[in-house]
Amino acid sequence: MHPLYGTTAVAGVGLRQYRRGASPLPEQGVLAEAILAACADAGFDPAEVDGFVSYGDDKNEPVRLMPALGTRELKWSSVVWGGGGGGIAGAFGLAAAAILSGQASAVIVFRALVEGSSGRLSAAVMAHHLNDHMLAAGIVAPAQVCAIRANRMYEHHGVPRAVAEELVRASYYHGARNPEAIAHDTELDLDAMRGSRWIAEPFRLFDCSRENDGAAAFLMVSADRARDLAKPPVYLLGCANGAEKGWGDLLENDDAALYPTAGFRPIARRLYADTGLSPADIDVVQLYENFSAQGVASLIDHGFCTYDNVAEVVRFDNLIAPTGKLPVNTGGGNFAQGFIHGIGTAYEAVKQLRGESANPVPGARTCLLAGGPGAPTVSSAIFANAF
Amino acid sequence: MHMNDGADAPYWNGLAEGRLLLPRCGGCETWLWPAISRCGACGCEDIAWIERAMAATVFSWTRTWHRFGFTESLDLPFVSIVATIDDCGIRLLGRLDDPDRIDPVIGEAIAGRIGATRVGDRDIPTIIWSRG
Ligand SMILES: [Zn+2]
Numbered sequence: 073m074h075p076l077y078g079t080t081a082v083a084g085v086g087l088r089q090y091r092r093g094a095s096p097l098p099e100q101g102v103l104a105e106a107i108l109a110a111c112a113d114a115g116f117d118p119a120e121v122d123g124f125v126s127y128g129d130d131k132n133e134p135v136r137l138m139p140a141l142g143t144r145e146l147k148w149s150s151v152v153w154g155g156g157g158g159g160i161a162g163a164f165g166l167a168a169a170a171i172l173s174g175q176a177s178a179v180i181v182f183r184a185l186v187e188g189s190s191g192r193l194s195a196a197v198m199a200h201h202l203n204d205h206m207l208a209a210g211i212v213a214p215a216q217v218c219a220i221r222a223n224r225m226y227e228h229h230g231v232p233r234a235v236a237e238e239l240v241r242a243s244y245y246h247g248a249r250n251p252e253a254i255a256h257d258t259e260l261d262l263d264a265m266r267g268s269r270w271i272a273e274p275f276r277l278f279d280c281s282r283e284n285d286g287a288a289a290f291l292m293v294s295a296d297r298a299r300d301l302a303k304p305p306v307y308l309l310g311c312a313n314g315a316e317k318g319w320g321d322l323l324e325n326d327d328a329a330l331y332p333t334a335g336f337r338p339i340a341r342r343l344y345a346d347t348g349l350s351p352a353d354i355d356v357v358q359l360y361e362n363f364s365a366q367g368v369a370s371l372i373d374h375g376f377c378t379y380d381n382v383a384e385v386v387r388f389d390n391l392i393a394p395t396g397k398l399p400v401n402t403g404g405g406n407f408a409q410g411f412i413h414g415i416g417t418a419y420e421a422v423k424q425l426r427g428e429s430a431n432p433v434p435g436a437r438t439c440l441l442a443g444g445p446g447a448p449t450v451s452s453a454i455f456a457n458a459f
Numbered sequence: 460m461h462m463n464d465g466a467d468a469p470y471w472n473g474l475a476e477g478r479l480l481l482p483r484c485g486g487c488e489t490w491l492w493p494a495i496s497r498c499g500a501c502g503c504e505d506i507a508w509i510e511r512a513m514a515a516t517v518f519s520w521t522r523t524w525h526r527f528g529f530t531e532s533l534d535l536p537f538v539s540i541v542a543t544i545d546d547c548g549i550r551l552l553g554r555l556d557d558p559d560r561i562d563p564v565i566g567e568a569i570a571g572r573i574g575a576t577r578v579g580d581r582d583i584p585t586i587i588w589s590r591g
Binding site: 204205206207208209210211212213215216219220221223224227228269270271272273274321322323324325331 | 467471492493518519520521522523524525527528529530533536537539540541549550551552553554564565575576578583584585
């Protein structure tokens with residue numbers, strides 16, 4: 073059995089989310105609150121936390137959090153390389169690596185984003201990649217990079233554009249029913265969506281995630297320790313992170329077969345091999361969808377459908393809880409739950425497996441978390457409440 | 460971010476002289492892009508810069524309507540293009556002349572000329588593509 077399989081667990085979660093520009097505290101203060109909430113959730117003394125992991129160029133260096141948290145000793149402080157949301161799932165793998173190797177015992181996985189403190193995310197993400205080749209072509213935003221790949225997926229690989237709308241509708245359906253979601257109580261107006269302004273073809277406004285202020289934190293400990301804490305453990309069963317040859321920061325020179333994908337094919341292969349699970353074993357999916365087409369590509373990469381049958385699988389009725397066979401983004405996802413650089417998708421993974429989701433999937437035991445479609449390095453993880 | 464100190468400096472210098480120069484491994488003749496200082500296929504560090512015609516096909520594209528920062532000099536909407544250069548397969552980012560807003564078609568032939576994109580107070584050389 074792979075060493076990650078069921079040996080660590082999320083024991084507590086904390087989320088603080090506000091509309092963009094509406095955070096009552098600066099970024100570090102919001103983050104400290106989310107971390108304290110995660111520890112309180114688990115019934116765990118925050119001073120005992122000894123490790124921190126983030127991703128996506130988070131600005132909150134762990135050592136600076138110590139005074140506010142009462143941290144006694146910092147033993148692990150790390151971040152997943154790469155811009156975008158590619159490191160979300162990988163961050164849990166990094167925390168598990170610290171715990172399993174004995175280098176730390178209680179690790180907080182986090183991401184914080186308050187515009188007034190660290191600026192707009194899209195600019196921050198692109199600063200990671202931007203160069204003169206892109207600037208000269210007018211390519212300066214993730215929306216454009218993803219739009220170019222989406223056009224090829226639609227036109228050359230024959231994925232019908234309508235599936236993107238199905239995915240967005242499912243997110244808003246779940247978000248409208250989730251009291252913690254930004255889009256709570258807001259039904260999606262389909263005409264408004266279809267008539268919304270172009271951003272970068274094929275994306276209109278509703279194809280794009282939008283930012284919120286806030287932070288989320290997850291307390292990870294060994295599985296044995298988690299069983300003694302206040303909440304039922306959500307076990308990590310596997311995690312894969314990285315990129316294969318022909319994918320990466322390649323100035324659009326990715327391998328032609330990989331080009332329209334979300335980069336997850338090698339990640340999914342490894343994740344399923346390491347866990348002994350297959351797409352049929354996944355009860356619910358939390359998908360980082362920065363843009364609608366990349367969410368669809370991510371589902372294809374993970375083996376839930378193919379270019380040929382994508383329209384049969386990515387259907388609104390099939391994607392929603394409790395009745396759909398492939399419930400996706402049951403909290404509302406990046407479109408409707410909120411977008412703190414995607415960390416809300418991991419939050420919903422834990423809530424769903426604890427039976428605390430606003431849109432529960434009956435009998436759900438496994439949840440796949442996929443981070444950062446289209447990013448040069450991406451990651452995925454599988455969590456479970458029993459194994 | 461600086462154009463003339465990276466592995467792709469000969470590319471920028473070529474555009475400034477009105478030529479499209481692209482890197483090919485001197486050992487195994489693999490075309491290399493993004494430009495690198497060592498061929499990952501054979502380990503050779505001898506990189507030759509070969510002139511190619513500005514002839515290509517459309518690999519993919521997007522038409523931008525939203526005013527993103529750093530695009531202030533470009534009239535909206537504008538089309539960005541990934542062009543597969545003939546006789547080498549390297550894909551370059553560029554812009555497409557789009558006066559009639561006709562959607563590009565993947566695989567269609569395009570021809571380029573050297574232009575520039577003003578970003579802030581700099582003019583960055585680029586290839587402007589046209590149909591046919
Ligand atoms: Zn070579």
